[in-house]
Amino acid sequence: MTVTGLAFSRVCKQLIVVLCFAGALSGCAGKKAAIDPVFFPPAPDVPRVQYLTGFTNSTDLREKKGGVGKLLVGGSETVTTLNKPYGLTYKKGKLYICDVQSGQVVIVDLVERTMRNLSEETGSGELRKPVSVAVDDEGNVYVADSGRKDIAVYNENGKYLRSMARGLAKKNLVAVAVYKDFLLTMDNASGLLFVLDRKTGETVNTIGNNPDRTKNLALPNGMTVDGKGNIHVVNMGNGTVKEYDLDGNMLSSFGRLGDVPGEFTRPRGINVDEDGNIFVVDAGHQVVQVFNSDKRILGDFGVTGLPAGSLNLPAGVVTTREHLDLFQKYAAPGFKLHQLIFVTNQFQSVINKAVSVYGMGEMLDGKGEAKSPETKDGKTQK
Amino acid sequence: MKMFSLLSAGIAGLLLFASDPALGTSCVTNECHAALPAVKFPHAPVKEGECGSCHTPLAKEHPAKGGSFALAAKGEKLCKECHDLGGNKKVQHAPVKEGDCTSCHKPHGSNARYLLEVGDDRTPLCVNCHDGAPFKAAYMHGPAAVGACNSCHDPHQSDEKKLMKGPVRNLCLQCHADFAASMKEASFVHPPVAKDPCTACHDPHGSGVAMFLKKKSPDLCVNCHRKIGAQVGKVKVPHKPVVAPGGCSNCHSAHFSKGPKLLPSTELELCLNCHGKDNVGTPALKNIKTQLEGKKFLHGPIQKGECKGCHDPHGSDNFRLLRGKYPAELYATYQDGIYEACLKCHEKNLLRFAETTIYTKFRNGNRNLHVVHVGTRKGRTCRICHQPHASDGEKLISKDGAMFGDWKIPINFVSSSTGGSCAPGCHQKFNYDRQKPVVYRPE
Numbered sequence: 153m154t155v156t157g158l159a160f161s162r163v164c165k166q167l168i169v170v171l172c173f174a175g176a177l178s179g180c181a182g183k184k185a186a187i188d189p190v191f192f193p194p195a196p197d198v199p200r201v202q203y204l205t206g207f208t209n210s211t212d213l214r215e216k217k218g219g220v221g222k223l224l225v226g227g228s229e230t231v232t233t234l235n236k237p238y239g240l241t242y243k244k245g246k247l248y249i250c251d252v253q254s255g256q257v258v259i260v261d262l263v264e265r266t267m268r269n270l271s272e273e274t275g276s277g278e279l280r281k282p283v284s285v286a287v288d289d290e291g292n293v294y295v296a297d298s299g300r301k302d303i304a305v306y307n308e309n310g311k312y313l314r315s316m317a318r319g320l321a322k323k324n325l326v327a328v329a330v331y332k333d334f335l336l337t338m339d340n341a342s343g344l345l346f347v348l349d350r351k352t353g354e355t356v357n358t359i360g361n362n363p364d365r366t367k368n369l370a371l372p373n374g375m376t377v378d379g380k381g382n383i384h385v386v387n388m389g390n391g392t393v394k395e396y397d398l399d400g401n402m403l404s405s406f407g408r409l410g411d412v413p414g415e416f417t418r419p420r421g422i423n424v425d426e427d428g429n430i431f432v433v434d435a436g437h438q439v440v441q442v443f444n445s446d447k448r449i450l451g452d453f454g455v456t457g458l459p460a461g462s463l464n465l466p467a468g469v470v471t472t473r474e475h476l477d478l479f480q481k482y483a484a485p486g487f488k489l490h491q492l493i494f495v496t497n498q499f500q501s502v503i504n505k506a507v508s509v510y511g512m513g514e515m516l517d518g519k520g521e522a523k524s525p526e527t528k529d530g531k532t533q534k
Numbered sequence: 535m536k537m538f539s540l541l542s543a544g545i546a547g548l549l550l551f552a553s554d555p556a557l558g559t560s561c562v563t564n565e566c567h568a569a570l571p572a573v574k575f576p577h578a579p580v581k582e583g584e585c586g587s588c589h590t591p592l593a594k595e596h597p598a599k600g601g602s603f604a605l606a607a608k609g610e611k612l613c614k615e616c617h618d619l620g621g622n623k624k625v626q627h628a629p630v631k632e633g634d635c636t637s638c639h640k641p642h643g644s645n646a647r648y649l650l651e652v653g654d655d656r657t658p659l660c661v662n663c664h665d666g667a668p669f670k671a672a673y674m675h676g677p678a679a680v681g682a683c684n685s686c687h688d689p690h691q692s693d694e695k696k697l698m699k700g701p702v703r704n705l706c707l708q709c710h711a712d713f714a715a716s717m718k719e720a721s722f723v724h725p726p727v728a729k730d731p732c733t734a735c736h737d738p739h740g741s742g743v744a745m746f747l748k749k750k751s752p753d754l755c756v757n758c759h760r761k762i763g764a765q766v767g768k769v770k771v772p773h774k775p776v777v778a779p780g781g782c783s784n785c786h787s788a789h790f791s792k793g794p795k796l797l798p799s800t801e802l803e804l805c806l807n808c809h810g811k812d813n814v815g816t817p818a819l820k821n822i823k824t825q826l827e828g829k830k831f832l833h834g835p836i837q838k839g840e841c842k843g844c845h846d847p848h849g850s851d852n853f854r855l856l857r858g859k860y861p862a863e864l865y866a867t868y869q870d871g872i873y874e875a876c877l878k879c880h881e882k883n884l885l886r887f888a889e890t891t892i893y894t895k896f897r898n899g900n901r902n903l904h905v906v907h908v909g910t911r912k913g914r915t916c917r918i919c920h921q922p923h924a925s926d927g928e929k930l931i932s933k934d935g936a937m938f939g940d941w942k943i944p945i946n947f948v949s950s951s952t953g954g955s956c957a958p959g960c961h962q963k964f965n966y967d968r969q970k971p972v973v974y975r976p977e
């Protein structure tokens with residue numbers, strides 16, 4: 153029996169398909185090479201932050217992966233994937249992540265380990281290019297959409313409620329935040345920050361039109377409100393982070409454009425934790441820089457070139473001290489988590505997920521006490 | 535032949551001994567050695583007339599030139615014939631070690647017990663060798679004052695340093711049993727008192743400082759409490775009790791207390807011991823007790839019984855021992871930092887912005903009326919309107935009036951849900967309203 157060239161080619165193709173399939177199956181069962189814990193700063197310094205894990209789609213969140221096997225026995229599932237995540241926020245066990253590419257806000261339930269779209273509405277309730285998201289205590293979701301040029305408001309079930317801040321954007325509303333009865337948003341072209349009444353949508357105050365221009369914004373990008381109601385704004389134009397009260401008084405300013413620690417090239421998202429520590433994402437240096445409440449730099453994390461834990465064009469950052477137990481298992485032995493940090497990556501690769509999860513904490517000794525040295529003022533530096 | 539010679543020598547010796555007028559009862563006659571047994575406490579052999587137990591005749595004649603007797607043994611060996619001198623402990627008194635028993639004891643007898651030259655007051659004996667200065671100090675420990683050296687020291691030997699009869703702490707507490715019992719019940723014990731020998735602070739013999747302390751307080755205390763020592767040494771406004779005689783002990787118990795910080799009572803009670811009277815100090819201190827009594831509103835720290843929330847009891851560089859800067863003058867225009875004493879707890883941005891919706895409710899519309907009062911050229915200090923300790927008026931606003939010289943300025947403050955009004959002795963009555971601002975000077 154002879155085998156023609158065509159037939160041989162067909163057999164080879166079938167063989168390749170079978171081998172690929174077998175390879176895929178075996179890949180599921182195979183073990184990943186162990187990677188040492190990735191700490192920031194690295195040894196021999198005292199570790200403050202550890203890269204814990206990352207996820208891009210809903211399958212990454214599942215405890216046990218069995219996708220192909222499940223398909224083989226006839227099951228089906230809807231996989232939600234983050235394509236180009238940007239701004240994000242955290243509320244009551246859930247992450248709300250803007251996906252600019254798919255025009256969606258994806259809700260990640262950290263407890264249930266699920267991922268779903270906020271809303272499937274079309275027409276007036278359809279999102280186009282969501283860049284920033286905020287959630288109030290009632291569960292209402294406010295989305296700054298640079299395509300719609302407004303703030304789209306949804307209830308906790310994803311039902312579109314109304315449009316806010318329409319007409320305020322000279323170019324794009326790039327950030328949104330909620331504080332008590334106020335809704336805050338910001339236009340990057342005019343450099344104005346608007347304080348709106350969350351219920352009526354009425355503009356209560358406009359920040360950024362001070363005659364003293366040094367107290368105004370410069371190409372603002374990221375914005376957050378801390379627990380005291382002070383607004384922190386990242387300015388791409390001059391590399392500063394400025395702090396305002398709700399009246400618009402500038403309370404502090406720090407940072408500048410540059411390439412040493414404490415300076416920024418392309419600063420993006422910002423978050424302030426309960427201790428007043430300030431986290432600023434820099435898409436240029438591709439790190440998150442951490443400052444204390446005195447605006448003194450404490451360090452950074454996510455630098456490129458690591459086997460795990462590097463950021464890839466990061467955009468947004470959010471922190472929480474809730475549900476630490478869900479992520480403690482990813483921490484190195486003895487490293488006790490105090491806070492979780494979620495950072496979005498606009499691009500993903502084999503080693504970069506759409507969302508990187510870091511843990512802030514301290515290494516305990518055998519007796520359960522912190523090994524961290526104390527600073528002069530007696531406070532443990534984190 | 536040999537036997538004969540030994541026997542003859544023995545007989546000769548016996549005859550010599552029996553015929554010697556200086557031996558046995560014959561040593562003490564009206565003419566000779568009469569004084570030896572004529573003391574209150576003669577040495578036992580003397581009393582028994584057994585002079586030969588210590589003295590051995592050398593010559594036939596007595597008295598004889600060059601001595602007719604020798605001691606049966608030299609030094610302590612002689613005494614050891616009868617007395618158990620021990621010698622098995624770590625520390626030996628120097629005369630004991632050198633076998634010089636007679637440097638303290640009279641070998642034939644004495645009018646004081648233990649064959650000593652001195653009675654219960656051993657000081658004259660001990661200072662023969664030891665420095666007598668500590669025994670002439672202004673403040674003396676009782677046993678040292680009466681020369682009862684042996685109550686603490688063993689004169690011969692001990693396993694403790696300084697020939698102490700036991701560990702110093704235990705020794706002290708054996709006598710000071712009431713102190714030990716009280717300490718056991720105390721909630722807070724000064725660590726050196728809890729574990730260290732009392733001699734860490736006290737000179738056990740005496741010193742020039744009351745309670746025979748090694749140094750006067752606070753010098754003694756700041757040996758350990760260095761941070762406070764540095765503070766006390768450089769502050770511009772010292773707290774008088776710290777630098778007055780008694781120092782730290784004017785406020786703190788040196789040994790133990792029921793309350794924290796070794797205070798003899800609660801912090802507020804302690805402070806009011808002086809600051810709750812009308813006649814302490816020149817000029818007299820303000821009577822804070824009367825300021826607090828019956829008042830409806832107390833300042834936050836005082837509600838917790840704390841004066842130290844605002845005042846530093848060890849001294850401060852600031853007016854009124856405050857923990858932060860605060861103007862001593864009645865008028866001081868606001869600048870960052872000069873009202874630190876108040877603003878380190880109260881809203882730090884209170885006086886920074888002329889327009890606000892956030893930092894104060896004392897505003898007409900958004901106009902910050904705190905800034906109007908404090909931020910202007912004639913800045914009114916907080917105490918003109920607010921009482922620092924207590925008031926019957928809310929926000930500690932002076933209801934009875936703040937002191938303005940001898941006159942109490944009435945404030946006449948009335949609040950409403952959206953504002954209020956004042957009719958003080960400073961200006962005519964003004965209303966203010968946060969929601970519907972009052973127009974003061976209509977155009």
